[in-house]
Amino acid sequence: MADENKLEKIISLAKRRGFVYPSSEIYGGYASVYDYGPRGVELKNNIKKSWWNEMVYKRADVVGLDSAIFMHPKTWEASGHVEGFSDSLVECKKCHHRFKSDNQKTCPDCGGELTEEKNFNLLVEAKMGVTDEAKSKAYLRGETCQGIYLNFQNVLNSTRQKIPFGIAQIGKAFRNEITPKNFIFRTREFEQMEMQFFIPPDKKLAQETFDYWKQERLNWYLNLGIDSKKLRFREHTNDERAHYALAAEDIEYNTPFGGWKEFEGIHNRGDWDLSRHSKYSGKDLGYLEPDGTRVIPWIIETSAGVDRAFLMFLLDSYKHDKDKNRIYLSLHKSLVPVQVAVFPLLGNKLELISKAKEVFDNLVKQGFIAEWDDRGNIGKRYYSQDEIGTPHCVTIDFDTLEKNEVTVRDRDTAIQEKVSIDKLVKYLKK
Numbered sequence: 001m002a003d004e005n006k007l008e009k010i011i012s013l014a015k016r017r018g019f020v021y022p023s024s025e026i027y028g029g030y031a032s033v034y035d036y037g038p039r040g041v042e043l044k045n046n047i048k049k050s051w052w053n054e055m056v057y058k059r060a061d062v063v064g065l066d067s068a069i070f071m072h073p074k075t076w077e078a079s080g081h082v083e084g085f086s087d088s089l090v091e092c093k094k095c096h097h098r099f100k101s102d103n104q105k106t107c108p109d110c111g112g113e114l115t116e117e118k119n120f121n122l123l124v125e126a127k128m129g130v131t132d133e134a135k136s137k138a139y140l141r142g143e144t145c146q147g148i149y150l151n152f153q154n155v156l157n158s159t160r161q162k163i164p165f166g167i168a169q170i171g172k173a174f175r176n177e178i179t180p181k182n183f184i185f186r187t188r189e190f191e192q193m194e195m196q197f198f199i200p201p202d203k204k205l206a207q208e209t210f211d212y213w214k215q216e217r218l219n220w221y222l223n224l225g226i227d228s229k230k231l232r233f234r235e236h237t238n239d240e241r242a243h244y245a246l247a248a249e250d251i252e253y254n255t256p257f258g259g260w261k262e263f264e265g266i267h268n269r270g271d272w273d274l275s276r277h278s279k280y281s282g283k284d285l286g287y288l289e290p291d292g293t294r295v296i297p298w299i300i301e302t303s304a305g306v307d308r309a310f311l312m313f314l315l316d317s318y319k320h321d322k323d324k325n326r327i328y329l330s331l332h333k334s335l336v337p338v339q340v341a342v343f344p345l346l347g348n349k350l351e352l353i354s355k356a357k358e359v360f361d362n363l364v365k366q367g368f369i370a371e372w373d374d375r376g377n378i379g380k381r382y383y384s385q386d387e388i389g390t391p392h393c394v395t396i397d398f399d400t401l402e403k404n405e406v407t408v409r410d411r412d413t414a415i416q417e418k419v420s421i422d423k424l425v426k427y428l429k430k
């Protein structure tokens with residue numbers, strides 16, 4: 001498949017099949033904001049579940065958190081975002097697009113006149129308070145990890161955790177991105193899955209911990225079926241490394257829109273965060289080592305985007321089966337929005353419908369996420385399940401009534417197999 005068109009094809013499939021819709025379409029749209037439809041919310045939830053399972057449930061030394069989007073505004077001064085998260089930019093007076101100045105006079109997008117350079121802060125501001133007079137400036141969080149730092153001591157004091165240990169969180173983040181683009185790759189509202197691992201301040205240990213989490217995070221993508229040839233690590237150069245980072249590497253995926261792009265960052269943040277919050281809050285966020293010395297822990301962070309992972313899974317699983325002239329998503333089975341679809345061969349034959357309902361109800365009872373479809377012809381039903389990545393379709397036909405056998409079709413091979421109803425659950429579970 002010509003790779004250049006792949007993103008367009010995915011955007012179209014995502015809308016057609018209920019994964020992702022552009023926001024506020026009835027009002028003419030709202031740039032760079034997206035809504036997740038019935039299929040999308042399932043895929044997204046499954047991505048988050050898989051991450052939580054891997055990062056929290058499988059580990060005795062990582063716990064979860066769900067902190068608020070609003071935080072004390074000082075948080076963002078301490079984090080360095082109020083000063084460090086802003087860019088000096090010019091804005092087009094006509095189309096209002098913003099660009100890094102680069103000494104140009106006219107807008108590269110529409111030829112309009114550009115403003116003088118101004119400072120645009122990437123943090124999204126809000127006003128808190130009931131009356132106009134009492135409103136004070138607040139920020140929608142620009143990253144979820146700050147909520148983790150602010151609760152570091154609460155977690156330490158309210159659980160059995162001792163350093164080294166980690167806190168994981170999934171949640172929304174907001175940034176006034178200058179050039180949001182490439183569908184859900186870069187948007188102004190997005191979700192992050194972040195884990196902060198607190199360790200004693202020690203260079204060697206920090207390096208070991210950093211290497212460990214790098215590999216663990218890469219494995220997560222690989223275990224969910226992402227093509228290893230399309231994944232790589234890339235170390236940040238000195239210039240691009242964030243103000244807080246002692247070491248930073250990205251997990252990159254080779255996209256059809258401009259090649260290798262960041263999907264996750266692994267950072268050694270040193271003692272930057274807890275030192276800064278200690279300083280700005282006046283509270284000592286250090287901890288007592290067994291030998292009685294008080295130290296500020298270092299932090300190794302893994303920071304992934306839910307929406308970017310979602311896009312990676314779509315890009316990587318999108319397949320064109322030329323022989324059978326079909327598109328299918330070869331999504332990992334733990335991520336699929338629907339696990340099994342059940343069809344009566346004909347949507348107007350009562351015996352078939354009632355038998356199919358029996359099969360459907362039993363699968364639901366057994367815990368499968370199942371979908372019912374009795375519209376149109378069977379080929380079209382297969383086609384629509386292929387496009388959302390449903391691993392198996394079960395068809396109830398006249399043979400079923402006679403022999404108690406159903407036809408099970410496999411998504412990836414399109415091969416159909418007869419399976420006895422008594423063995424269906426076992427077959428699908430396997």
Ligand code: ATP
Nearest residue numbers: 177185186187190262263264265303304305307308
């Ligand atoms: P980029 O260089 O692409 O702007 P970043 O280095 O600013 O990303 P981080 O601050 O390290 O990103 O955020 C961690 C992760 O959060 C990113 O790897 C990405 O998956 C996700 N992320 C960051 N910004 C966005 C955005 N605007 N839209 C969607 N996901 C984002």
